[in-house]
Amino acid sequence: MAALTREETQALIQEVLEVYPEKARKDRAKHIMINDKTLESSKKCITSNRKSLPGVMTMRGCAYAGSKGVVWGPIKDVISISHGPIGCGQYSRAGRRNYYVGTTGVDTFSEMNFTSDFQEKDIVFGGDKKLAKLIEEIEMLFPLNKGITVQSECPIGLIGDDIEAVAKKMSAQIGKPVVPVRCEGFRGVSQSLGHHIANDSIRDWIISNRDGQAFEKTPYDVAILGDYNIGGDAWASRILLEEMGLRVVAQWSGDGTLAELENTPNVKLNLLHCYRSMNYIARHMEEKYGIPWIEYNFFGPTKIAESLRKIASFFDDRIKEGAERVIEKYTPVMNAVIAKYKPRLQGKKVMLYVGGLRPRHVVGAYEDLGMEVIGTGYEFAHNDDYDRTIKEMGDATLIYDDATGYELEEFVKALKPDLIGSGIKEKYVFHKMGVPFRQMHSWDYSGPYHGYDGFAIFARDMDMALNNPCWKMLTPPWLRQTDASELKKAA
Amino acid sequence: MANIMIRKGSEGYVFYMPKRDIEDPIVFLEFDSPEKWGGEIRLKNGGVYYIEPQPAPTRLPFSVRARRIDGVE
Numbered sequence: 001m002a003a004l005t006r007e008e009t010q011a012l013i014q015e016v017l018e019v020y021p022e023k024a025r026k027d028r029a030k031h032i033m034i035n036d037k038t039l040e041s042s043k044k045c046i047t048s049n050r051k052s053l054p055g056v057m058t059m060r061g062c063a064y065a066g067s068k069g070v071v072w073g074p075i076k077d078v079i080s081i082s083h084g085p086i087g088c089g090q091y092s093r094a095g096r097r098n099y100y101v102g103t104t105g106v107d108t109f110s111e112m113n114f115t116s117d118f119q120e121k122d123i124v125f126g127g128d129k130k131l132a133k134l135i136e137e138i139e140m141l142f143p144l145n146k147g148i149t150v151q152s153e154c155p156i157g158l159i160g161d162d163i164e165a166v167a168k169k170m171s172a173q174i175g176k177p178v179v180p181v182r183c184e185g186f187r188g189v190s191q192s193l194g195h196h197i198a199n200d201s202i203r204d205w206i207i208s209n210r211d212g213q214a215f216e217k218t219p220y221d222v223a224i225l226g227d228y229n230i231g232g233d234a235w236a237s238r239i240l241l242e243e244m245g246l247r248v249v250a251q252w253s254g255d256g257t258l259a260e261l262e263n264t265p266n267v268k269l270n271l272l273h274c275y276r277s278m279n280y281i282a283r284h285m286e287e288k289y290g291i292p293w294i295e296y297n298f299f300g301p302t303k304i305a306e307s308l309r310k311i312a313s314f315f316d317d318r319i320k321e322g323a324e325r326v327i328e329k330y331t332p333v334m335n336a337v338i339a340k341y342k343p344r345l346q347g348k349k350v351m352l353y354v355g356g357l358r359p360r361h362v363v364g365a366y367e368d369l370g371m372e373v374i375g376t377g378y379e380f381a382h383n384d385d386y387d388r389t390i391k392e393m394g395d396a397t398l399i400y401d402d403a404t405g406y407e408l409e410e411f412v413k414a415l416k417p418d419l420i421g422s423g424i425k426e427k428y429v430f431h432k433m434g435v436p437f438r439q440m441h442s443w444d445y446s447g448p449y450h451g452y453d454g455f456a457i458f459a460r461d462m463d464m465a466l467n468n469p470c471w472k473m474l475t476p477p478w479l480r481q482t483d484a485s486e487l488k489k490a491a
Numbered sequence: 492m493a494n495i496m497i498r499k500g501s502e503g504y505v506f507y508m509p510k511r512d513i514e515d516p517i518v519f520l521e522f523d524s525p526e527k528w529g530g531e532i533r534l535k536n537g538g539v540y541y542i543e544p545q546p547a548p549t550r551l552p553f554s555v556r557a558r559r560i561d562g563v564e
Contacts, residue, residue: 041515043536049512196509280509283496287552382512 004415006396009034013398016410024053031401035393042386048401049382051189057405059353059379059425062185064088066194066380068151070277071202072181074098074228074253075261076108077146079138082115083131083163084153088185089115097442099232100255107144114138123155128166135170135178146258147177149201157184177258179205190380190402191355192276199280202261207281208288210262220246220315221267225282225293226274226357229254231447236454237273237298243329244308244322246315252278265289269314271296273450274357276385297357298450299458300365301334330452338368341459344467346370348418351411353403353426354440355379360389362421362440365449369459374415377403405429419466434474436465493559495540498552506534507552513538523547531560 004012013032017025030047039045052058061069064082069092072080082089093113102108116134118127135148148170150163163180171178181201183194222241227234234254241248249267250260264270270282270293282293292314296307305327312323348371352359359376366373376393377400378385389399398411408426412435420430421440430437438444438461446461448454496507497517504517515538521530528547532540539561548555 041536283498283507283509283552286498287496287554290550384512384514387514 004396006034009396009398012411012414016407016414019406024056027053028056028404028407031403032407033399035390035395035397035399037390037393037395039390040387042383042390046383046386046399046401048378048386049189049192049380050402052402053404058402059405059423060189060402061191061194061380063183063187063191063194063197064151064153064185065092066191066196066277067181067183067198067201068092068194069096070191070228071195071198071253072149072151074100074110075256075258076100076102076110077144077257078149079109079112079114079142079145079147080149080151081131081134081138082113082153083127083150084116084118084155086115086117088153089113095442096228097230097445097447098254099229099235105142109142109145118153118155123159126159126161127156128161128163131161131163131166132170135166135174139174139176145176147179147206148174149179149181151181152184154185157182157186177205177209192380192382195277196280199278199284202281203284206258206261207265207285211265215263215266217266218247219268220319221249222246222269222271222311223250223252223260223264223267224248225252225270225272226276226278227251227254227450228274230441231443231445231449233448233450233454236448236451239453240298240304240308240326240451241271241311244312244326245319246311246322252281265291267291269294269311271311273298275388276356276381297361297364298454299362300368300455301330301338301452302368303361303364304452304455334452334455337456337459341463342370344463345459347372348466349374349415350419350421351375351415351417352420352440353377353379353400353408353422355381358421358440360385360392362449363392365455365458366462368455369462371419371462374398374417375400375411377401409433419462434471436468436471438462438465492556494554495542495557496552496554497548504532504551506532506538506540508557529555532557537561 017028033045068080090113094111098110100108100110104111116130122130167178167180179201183197187193227237234251238248250264270291272282272293272295275295285291286293297303308323312320350366350371350373355378359378363373375398419436421438423439423441427437427439443449449458493508493510498505506517507514515534515536517532518535519533522528522544525547527544529542529544540557541560542555542557
């Protein structure tokens with residue numbers, strides 16, 4: 001099916017929204033737009049970062065998910081306590097595959113679940129004493145932890161526990177940072193506020209801890225912000241930066257440590273991959289320490305080369321040469337990957353519905369493989385994300401904000417993409433509809449997808465999903481059209 | 492009143508309001524001299540804000556409190 005025109009897309013949106021009650025229809029219509037590359041601001045075309053409608057299936061998470069799951073969780077030598085009932089901690093434990101090096105339970109703790117396991121009596125009498133005891137226990141059982149964070153779950157905010165006071169007291173007692181994070185799930189409309197709260201808590205409790213201390217600087221120090229090392233992403237990015245001559249001081253926060261966080265104010269440049277979840281701290285460091293920050297994109301060879309040159313432009317000729325050398329080194333490898341997979345993927349259409357940076361960042365990687373992204377959307381973006389997305393996407397493509405389960409299904413039925421990239425909640429729905437699918441949150445337990453090494457894996461995975469023989473077997477044998485000659489042969 | 496951050500972009504000042512995640516170029520700044528800086532600011536998206544006139548900040552980005560006068564949020 002050829003790509004839709006602007007009018008056809010508009011008609012499709014209208015048709016899909018038809019089933020909603022009038023008020024809901026009006027509201028949802030504001031969240032869906034048809035891309036127009038000439039636009040500079042998304043403001044007039046799309047509304048974002050608003051409360052989801054009651055009654056629809058949203059794919060969003062909560063502030064706790066944004067803080068504990070995304071920003072604080074991957075920091076490996078810090079113990080993040082899920083303060084509140086046990087479920088939030090248990091069901092978010094180790095689900096994001098933030099890889100790290102270390103011995104879990106001895107010097108690293110990301111994959112473990114620490115929780116205060118609130119009971120009825122804690123809700124009635126308050127949980128501050130329990131929290132203090134818990135921190136003491138942690139310090140006794142896991143002495144190699146470098147710090148503790150208290151990630152509040154909903155009830156903590158509702159009953160008004162003073163976790164800040166406990167944190168201050170316990171921090172003095174154990175002599176390590178104890179960070180209270182007020183990321184109760186009911187705050188905000190999505191996980192996005194959780195990112196912001198987590199960034200603010202790093203700003204208030206961590207970032208200035210080593211101000212004035214000696215640090216051996218080089219002119220080539222950088223920090224990777226907003227790379228959560230999903231399936232090893234940050235490592236695949238890091239080796240490219242090191243190969244071009246930069247020194248990566250800190251990884252925020254995949255495979256990162258507290259010491260790296262505290263040393264970040266000494267870097268020359270902050271490299272921001274996930275803009276949505278870490279721009280806050282980048283802006284703070286720019287103001288307080290005068291560190292410039294840039295966004296980069298390590299998905300697909302075209303964007304990687306672009307980003308490497310952009311990063312190098314902040315440094316001297318040595319780094320610029322380094323960037324060219326890295327690009328030159330990997331170009332033949334990448335050309336081989338493209339030569340292998342492009343013929344198998346050429347012209348295929350993709351629809352995305354993810355969060356954070358991927359709805360716009362992976363477009364270039366798909367284009368490198370000759371594929372076309374016909375629809376994209378974010379779970380929890382703000383308008384600045386959509387401003388950036390408009391430029392990446394083709395004209396008259398569909399962009400949806402906080403799409404509901406129903407809308408996604410209808411769009412897929414109408415647009416008939418060859419591949420969908422979204423999360424686990426959508427995966428089996430679309431599998432049952434007979435559409436190839438890749439999870440773009442966790443790379444479907446594969447990865448890394450960042451960097452040159454990641455692109456080879458990305459291309460292979462997309463080919464595996466799309467050209468899997470199982471998609472030809474969807475029609476059951478009794479419904480299959482058999483031709484006459486075969487029947488004759490059987491007779 | 493809201494906290495905003497003003498930083499230097501590739502073409503002039505850029506306005507950023509963390510609370511609402513509004514980032515937009517400033518097209519008009521009433522006073523822009525070392526002694527007197529601030530006043531009314533107009534954004535590209537149509538927003539109009541007001542900063543109490545003050546000596547210009549020595550370093551950008553600079554956080555300051557601003558009042559919204561007009562325009563969409």
